[in-house]
Amino acid sequence: MTAIDEIKARIDIIDLVSESVQLRRSGKSYSGFCPFHENKRTPAFAVFPESGSWRCFGQCNEGGDIFKFVMKKENCDFSEALRILAERAGVQLKPPSAEDQAAAEEHDNLRALLEEAVTFYHHQLMNTPPGAAALEYLMTRRGLSQQTIEAFGLGYAPLSWDATRNYFISKGYHQDDIMAAGMLSQREDGNPYDRFRHRVMFPIRDERGRMAGFGARILNPDDIPKFLNSPQTPVFDKGGLLYGLDLAKKSIRSLDQVVIVEGYLDVIALHQAGFTNVVSPMGTALTEHQLRMLKRFSRRIVLALDPDAAGDQATLRGLQVARQTLDREQDPVFDARGLLGYEARLQADIRVTTLPAGQDPDEIVQQDPQAWERIIQEARPIVMHVMETLAAEKDLDDPKVKTEIATQVLPLIEDVPSPVERDTYRQRLARLLRVSEQALLGQFPSTRPRPRSRPRPRTEASRPGVAFPGESSEPSTPPLVTAAMSTYTQEAHCLGVLLRFPELLYQVDRRMQQDELPRLSPADFQHVDHQTIMRLFIESIDQDQAEPKNFVLNHLSLSLMEMADGLLARTQHLDPNQDRVLEDLMRILLFLRRRMLDQEIEFRRFEMQVAHEQGDLIVTQDAQTMVKLSKLRKSIDRAIDRVSNRSLAARDVGQKL
DSSP states (O other): OOHHHHHHHHOOHHHHHHTTSOOEEETTEEEEOOTTSOOSSOOOEEEETTTTEEEEOSSSOOEEOHHHHHHHHHTOOHHHHHHHHHHHHTOOOOOOOHHHHHHHHHHHHHHHHHHHHHHHHHHHHHHSHHHHHHHHIIIIISOOOHHHHHHHTOEEEOSOSSHHHHHHHHTTOOHHHHHHTTSEEEOTTSOEEESOOSEEEEEEEOTTSOEEEEEEEESSTTSSOSEEEOOOOSSOOGGGOOBTHHHHHHHHHHHTOEEEOSOHHHHHHHHHTTOOSEEBOSSSSOOHHHHHHHHTTOSEEEEOOOSSHHHHHHHHHHHHHHHHHHOSOOEEOOOTTSOOSEEOOOOSEEEEOOOOTTOOHHHHHHHOHHHHHHHHHTOEEHHHHHHHHHHTTOOTTOHHHHHHHHHHHHHHHHTOSOHHHHHHHHHHHHHHHTOOHHHHHHHOGGGSOOOOSSOOOOOGGGSTTOOOTTOOSSOOOOOSSOTTSOHHHHHHHHHHHHHHOTTHHHHHHHHHHHTTOOOOOGGGOOSHHHHHHHHHHHHHHTOOSSOHHHHHHHTSOHHHHHHHHHHHHTTTTOOTTOHHHHHHHHHHHHHHHHHHHHHHHHHHHHHHHHHHHTTOTHHHHHHHHHHHHHHHHHHHHHHHHHHHHHHHHHHHHHHHO
16 A cells, blocks of 8 residues: 555545535535635535545635645645645655665565465475375365366465475575575474475465465364464565455455455355455454455445354454444443444444354355355344344343343444434344333433534445445446446546556547547546646657656656556556457546536535525526536436447457457
8 A cells, every 4th residue: 555545544534624614514525615715605615525535616616635635725735745644644654765675675585486386386286196185175175166276376285394495495595585485484493394284275465466475274184273374474464464355356346345254265265156355364353454455445344254153253353343443533432341442433334244054155155156145135234243143042031131232232333323223223222132222221321312512524425334326225236337436446547547558548538529528637537646647647748758658757756656656557457459448448537527527416406405495596507507517417428328339339349250
């Protein structure tokens, strides 16, 4: 994660803007008087928490993200805004030192060694007699295809104390490097030995697909432990990785949902069955860093942990970590059961599945893939899961048991932002315990409704169960470009494509003009880092001193250069000769324009309603603006239809060929 990404993940735009602008909810956005020009009559300043952006629809006619807001407010450049927000977010900014560069080189060397280890272990699995038993276990007992085994790079560690060590020594690697990569352990006398022996090997990669370490499962039931991971190394931190995230992140973004399971084989089996938005934390407890990583791709999280007693307890521990990580406010409160560490409002839709007794996810999906779909669709909100888990197999006729359960559940209910949901959960708890709601309120007076002197703005999109624009709350198959994909991700994709294939800008502008739409400009992007790169990119097209990509990179600051490298990396797989690249680029750009237009239409419609109720004559002027905006939206919709028709025609031609 770059420093810019981390800052955006830590700072809520509503919190930031509210410090200098009095905001009120306006539908799905917030509105107020623009702080950048004189106007005390019409609140033309809007903040859109879903996309993390703001815009003035009045005299300024400007917009952007948290960086652009600070740049305008403090009259500073991007570098200074980056410093201010980094300090606020607690993110350290520093240029790479000689030590950092040396560490980066060491990491690259370790990853190269680990990549070669993947090849070594995979060869042992597929081409040696000792590996045949491991292969039989994976294919026959666990139902994995050879294609799946290849895709995940599974392997076998030989039953030997020095086979791995001897192989890499023969390849010219130093023993210290093999040890640093986590493939050797050390006896008390100092002599090394192979850490992994007679085990199925699972390569573990970071979210960018780079090798980090291994997980290993026993083949002999008498061996211990059942699972063994790489030790802590410069590139392997168990608490900072999620197994399968490199393969799952695209699906997580498009479906706007991530499912967390416990085991490597659960992830692999579900991916094989087509459920590719699944990851594993490589253990029963979730860490803060893991949840922060997931939050970048989706706020809709489903915990699908094993149904045994240990799984239930792990679920509750996971929920506690999730609350501490995803919350914005963290006011310490005491809870006798130790379930809750902080009183806060949940900022993600976290749900929990109830798996059939005695079955793991991989067993379920192999027997009936539709059963897995039903289980995920029926995942329960965390409050319902906790109350039902605590009540399972308890004597609910015992008043002490009822008190114990209520003591743990009621504080969690108080953390739910929606008063309707809180009331519903109280009713559910009262029915479960077979007591009246008044009894709960009387026994625990802290649960009584209480006025708040300073209500804190809440983002609609962050509330559990609230759908994003363009999607429903029911599961559905998303189109190629959906609102479930974040604005930031879509903008980043477009910039990456343009930087890699600069000549596409001419074709994009020509298409826009044919559809009677303005040419592409920095105003098509809501995030200031993207605006900066786009502005430089357009400038690079108009000059002839250097290649456009080099021109952009040479004129960027260090932090933005790192971002540009990431944009290029995410598009390196694209084929410039495919018309699909241009069609996808056009579709996303048009979708971004329509989303920004929809924000303005919704904002103005809400303001017109308020003005009408107050008898303000400005309604007539706004109505004329709405007519223009509606015509523009129809033009964009027609352009999107033409792109879709071209894509369908190209696909039909391809199929005929």
